[in-house]
Amino acid sequence: MALVMAGLIIVQTNSLKQAADIKADQFNNQVNRALAQVIDKLESNETRIVQRLVNYNTMPSLSPVDIGNLPPGQGSLSITYFEQNYFGNYREKLQFSYNENSEGQEGENRQNMDFSSSAFDALLQQNLQRMRARERNINYQASLMEMRNIQSKSIEERVDSTILVSLLDHAMEDCGIEMEYKYAVKSFQHGQEKVIFGSPGFEHNHKNTIPGLLFPRDIDERQPNYLYVYFPKQSSFLIKATGIMVIPSLILTGLLIAIFVYSIMIIFRQKKLSAIKNDFINNMTHELKTPISTISLASQMLEDSGVSNTPRTISHVAKVINQESKRLSFQVEKVLQMAVFNEGRLKLRFKEININDLATKVAANFEIRVKSESGKLLADINAVEDEIKGDEVHITNVIFNLLDNAVKYSKDAPQIKLSTETKKDFAVISVKDNGIGIPKEHQSQIFERFYRVPTGNVHDVKGFGLGLSYVKKIVDVHKGRIKVDSAANKGTKFSLYFPLNTK
Numbered sequence: 013m014a015l016v017m018a019g020l021i022i023v024q025t026n027s028l029k030q031a032a033d034i035k036a037d038q039f040n041n042q043v044n045r046a047l048a049q050v051i052d053k054l055e056s057n058e059t060r061i062v063q064r065l066v067n068y069n070t071m072p073s074l075s076p077v078d079i080g081n082l083p084p085g086q087g088s089l090s091i092t093y094f095e096q097n098y099f100g101n102y103r104e105k106l107q108f109s110y111n112e113n114s115e116g117q118e119g120e121n122r123q124n125m126d127f128s129s130s131a132f133d134a135l136l137q138q139n140l141q142r143m144r145a146r147e148r149n150i151n152y153q154a155s156l157m158e159m160r161n162i163q164s165k166s167i168e169e170r171v172d173s174t175i176l177v178s179l180l181d182h183a184m185e186d187c188g189i190e191m192e193y194k195y196a197v198k199s200f201q202h203g204q205e206k207v208i209f210g211s212p213g214f215e216h217n218h219k220n221t222i223p224g225l226l227f228p229r230d231i232d233e234r235q236p237n238y239l240y241v242y243f244p245k246q247s248s249f250l251i252k253a254t255g256i257m258v259i260p261s262l263i264l265t266g267l268l269i270a271i272f273v274y275s276i277m278i279i280f281r282q283k284k285l286s287a288i289k290n291d292f293i294n295n296m297t298h299e300l301k302t303p304i305s306t307i308s309l310a311s312q313m314l315e316d317s318g319v320s321n322t323p324r325t326i327s328h329v330a331k332v333i334n335q336e337s338k339r340l341s342f343q344v345e346k347v348l349q350m351a352v353f354n355e356g357r358l359k360l361r362f363k364e365i366n367i368n369d370l371a372t373k374v375a376a377n378f379e380i381r382v383k384s385e386s387g388k389l390l391a392d393i394n395a396v397e398d399e400i401k402g403d404e405v406h407i408t409n410v411i412f413n414l415l416d417n418a419v420k421y422s423k424d425a426p427q428i429k430l431s432t433e434t435k436k437d438f439a440v441i442s443v444k445d446n447g448i449g450i451p452k453e454h455q456s457q458i459f460e461r462f463y464r465v466p467t468g469n470v471h472d473v474k475g476f477g478l479g480l481s482y483v484k485k486i487v488d489v490h491k492g493r494i495k496v497d498s499a500a501n502k503g504t505k506f507s508l509y510f511p512l513n514t515k
Contacts, residue, residue, distance in 0.1 A: 013272060014272075020268065021269070024265050031258070032254050043187075043222050046186070046189060047224035049183040050180055051225070053183075054171065061162070167208055168208055176239075193242065193243050194214045196208075196211065197226070198237070198238050199235075200236035201235075215242070221240050222241050224238065226239055303336035303339045304336075306332060306333075306336040307336050307340075313325075360406060361403050361405075363403075364400075365400050365402050367395060367432050371411065371430055371432050371441060372393060375391040385419055385422075387422065387427060389415075390427075390430070391430050392429060395432040398432060399512065399513045403490075407486065410482070410483045410508065416479070418445035418504075419445075422446060426446065428443065428445050430442070431444070435509070438512065439511075441508045442506065442507045443505070444504070445503050445504055449498045451500045455498060459480050459481055459483070487508055491511055494508055495509070
């Protein structure tokens with residue numbers, strides 16, 4: 013069971029960890045997309061700035077075509093190209109002319125004129141293409157030079173904190189991240205970390221910090237400038253995100269563990285109860301066997317013709333049979349009484365009782381038993397308020413049980429003290445002896461059914477282990493409590509607290 017439970021917990025824990033890791037990876041991907049978007053925006057802004065600068069400093073123009081007077085038989089055409097570009101001023105002039113030597117060749121000249129017009133169009137188109145190619149090249153070179161100029165600046169000049177925060181806010185919103193974040197821009201020139209700017213209270217060693225390289229597409233060389241972002245409430249966010257899967261799993265796992273622990277407790281309790289019941293059966297066998305054997309022996313004496321059945325002998329045997337019968341009935345009654353009590357069929361008759369009077373009567377009746385053991389019973393009746401409400405018979409039995417234990421567990425002549433007193437709202441009955449005592453480790457178990465303090469294989473004190481269990485139940489029914497003060501070989505004191513009858 014333990015191995016299966018451990019394996020189940022390991023598998024469940026691994027599944028939960030994988031689910032949490034997936035959520036964490038998804039969140040990190042969202043953050044990385046947001047950072048990439050911010051970095052792209054920063055680079056796009058620089059590109060637009062460069063283009064504006066190039067367009068401002070480069071203004072190509074083509075002058076109108078100058079066509080002079082074309083008298084019959086001759087003409088001229090000139091094209092002027094002027095350009096003020098990023099690198100300076102450039103001027104180019106193209107001329108075209110033709111002559112006619114003979115007036116008789118008017119048709120041929122007109123044909124040459126048409127041909128010259130077509131050649132002019134081709135030349136003009138070629139010139140325009142050369143102009144556009146030159147313009148593109150100049151723009152590219154200018155952009156490259158301007159880009160290098162900007163990229164050579166420090167990161168403080170290239171990134172504006174206000175614009176960066178605005179870009180971060182928009183990027184987080186676009187990626188569906190609605191948590192508070194902390195950011196910082198750092199430079200690592202010459203291997204030394206330098207914080208350029210960032211959020212107040214930024215934790216530089218936060219375990220969930222995500223970095224992003226700034227301006228990764230620089231022309232000459234990537235500079236070690238990074239944008240760092242982390243979320244102070246990331247852990248709680250991930251727990252909530254995985255809560256739908258984690259919480260039921262945790263509840264079910266907790267229930268399985270509780271059921272497993274409860275099952276183990278039941279197994280050990282049943283094992284302990286089985287051992288206690290076996291001990292009870294052994295003790296009961298001894299307790300019942302002794303009076304039965306005595307009665308059987310006495311009856312055999314009466315039947316034996318070899319024994320003189322004088323009146324004195326018959327009286328003695330009858331007395332023995334009577335005493336052992338009472339003893340047997342008492343033992344059987346204790347077992348039946350506890351069974352009735354545990355089944356809830358015990359009926360108590362509550363009435364007003366004076367514990368001083370009750371303790372005095374019990375002491376007088378039990379003193380004979382103590383004296384038969386060469387002991388002494390002292391009654392110390394000091395309760396100022398002694399009226400309680402309870403069942404007189406059962407409270408009397410409780411006191412008798414405690415006095416009987418005090419005699420049984422005294423190695424020497426028993427010295428017993430029965431006392432009463434008043435403590436606040438309770439009338440207290442105490443029984444103190446000079447017996448073998450109860451070790452501390454067993455005091456919490458002595459009120460359990462069938463439990464007896466272990467004494468190895470020595471059974472010099474007989475009993476069922478039901479006396480103190482009966483005492484505890486009777487006191488609980490009367491809404492009282494029991495206090496035990498004992499130590500090994502130093503005697504025991506039981507104090508019974510019964511609520512006073514306040515009417």
